[in-house]
Amino acid sequence: MSRESNLDQLTNWLQARYHDQTEYLQATSEIARDVIDVFNANEAYKQYDVLRRLSVPERIIHFTVHWLNDDNQVEIHQGWRVQHSGLIGPYKGGLRFHPTVNESILKFLAFEQSFKNALTGLPIGGAKGGSDFNPRGRSETEIMRFCQAFMTELYRHIGPNTDVPAGDINVSGREIGFLYGQYRRILNQFGGTLTGKDISFGGSHVRTEATGFGLIYMLEAVLETHQTPLKNKVVGISGAGNVALHAALRATQLGARVVSLSNSRGALLNESGFSENSLTQAIETKDQHNNILKALSDDGHGDYQADASPWQLNMDIALPCATQNEIDEPAAQKLVDHNVRFLLEGANMPCTTRAHQVLAENKIVYVPGKASNAGGVAISGLEMSQNAAFRRDSYSDIDTTLKHIMRSIHQQCLQEGQRDGEINYAKGANIAGFRRLADAIVMQGL
Structure with a gap:
């Protein structure tokens, strides 16, 4: 059966059952398009119907x-x-x-x-x-x-x-x-039934910072591959939660200039870049304010603009860290117009399908959240291991392990997504994850 026939079959099968679940259909279709050739080339994958089985929750x-x-x-x-x-x-x-x-x-x-x-x-x-x-x-x-x-x-x-x-x-x-x-x-x-616990009762060092820090470690690997240093690069970030603030902090510590943060009510802009002290202050006090970005603005750390976009300044790198589908086609075009060269997702699926097309048409290097924001769950996995062994690893050891895991994910993306000198990080991440899951289905049978 042809590539298109298998892809259409899966799409139609999912649409018929879950036609009103738009986010779910968007996610499954995006991965299916990237892995369909791998599926078609493997008889065991087709025999065990791994693509349909992986698309539906157990x-x-x-x-x-x-x-x-x-x-x-x-x-x-x-x-x-x-x-x-x-x-x-x-x-x-x-x-x-x-x-x-x-x-x-x-x-x-x-x-x-x-x-x-x-x-x-x-x-x-x-x-x-x-x-x-x-x-x-x-x-x-x-x-x-x-x-x-x-x-x-x-x-x-x-x-x-x-x-x-x-x-x-x-x-x-x-x-x-x-x-x-x-x-x-x-x-x-x-026991280790939940992760993200406080350090006083089984939590892990670096867990709060992990997703944001891991995003920047992935960014470093991507920039190295493209022979571009992070230092002095202009970075725009959406969001004002743990991921956004810790990504901003680590990027600033490594010499980047972070010029934007945002929440559902507006954006905080600072063309000179936020200082490490202002970001540390935001992290330490965010739970004490109804609007931490407005509080930072009131303290002179930027210009808070209600109902504004975090993407209205010129920047080299965009890190959407707020929520799903926050970057639609007009927002993607705004990134293009403001000279963005790299976009890494800190949130889960923050770009719409049409936004992906705009990024691709303009050759913006794009890394999907399943690769770039995996740091949080990686440290959660390490917390599970520490709980099972009744031990606690040091902050520096866990931070080093986080860097290794993010670089390993980057390498998997390159291995599966690099063709003829071009790197498709989304396709590489989807295929690498798909192979591991599909192989497990085949080995375990029906």
């Missing part, structure tokens, strides 16, 4: 969370855990608390997570979960009660050798602590 757990707010009123929210692939290890992926959370978004995140985790080389599968609960404006007591109620429903489906959740949007060390405390009370077990 299990989706959907539950209702009932809890009591500070006004003694019952609130009801929805919770999910999408256990996409356990082929190469226990399910692994974050929990997201945000009003936009739905099954489509979690399925796309879990699908991408499976390929990302495969690239790390660690024995971890892919999953994602969360709730439509919005912690903004909630008291700490309300957040604690919600986390406890959420874990009371989730605990029976997770465990150190089954499924190991971590944090994601709006789930940081505080929420992980509340979730883990409830899990420990219910099961009377202390």
Whole structure:
């Protein structure tokens, strides 16, 4: 059967079943286009129907969370855990608390997570979960009660050798602590069932910084391959969470000039570049402010503009670190117009399909999130290992391991994506992850 026929068959099969899940269909179709030739060339892959099997989650757990707010009123929210692939290890992926959370978004995140985790080389599968609960404006007591109620429903489906959740949007060390405390009370077990824990009870050094730092370590590898130094390069970043702020900090420490950050309400711009001190201040105080970027602006660390884009200044490198599909076709064209040469994803799938086309047409070097933001889950995997061995590795050792893992992922992208002097990082990452997962399906059978 032809390349197009197999690709059309898969697309039509998924569309017929999940026509209303746009994010999930976008993610599966993008990977399928890149790996279809590898699939067609391998008889075992076709015999075991690995492409369709890898496209569909192994299990989706959907539950209702009932809890009591500070006004003694019952609130009801929805919770999910999408256990996409356990082929190469226990399910692994974050929990997201945000009003936009739905099954489509979690399925796309879990699908991408499976390929990302495969690239790390660690024995971890892919999953994602969360709730439509919005912690903004909630008291700490309300957040604690919600986390406890959420874990009371989730605990029976997770465990150190089954499924190991971590944090994601709006789930940081505080929420992980509340979730883990409830899990420990219910099961009377202390183990590595969640990662991203505080260092005082089994957490790992570098975990908070890992995704942002790993993004910059991948950027260094990409720039070296293109014989371009990071020092003095102008970097634009979207987002104002852990990933964005730590990426900005590490890039600044390595001599780059970071000129933008953003949130859902606007952008903080500084053509001279943010100082290391201002970024450290933002990281240390972000939980104390409703709008940390506005607070930085008020302290003289840049110009905060409501409803503004972080991509309106000239820059060499763009690092979107906010959310999915934040860069559409007009935003991609704006990057082209502002002389961007490299784009690495700090968020999961922040570029639309049409944005990808604009980047490719203008020969912008593009690295997908499954490769460039894999640092967080890599350190989560190391935290699992430390918990299992009842040990704690040093900050410097873990940071060094993170650099090695990111460079290994870069090398896999080159091996699978370099042809005739051109490097397609997206295709390289997709094929490398696909081979590891597809081989595991073949070896394990039906």
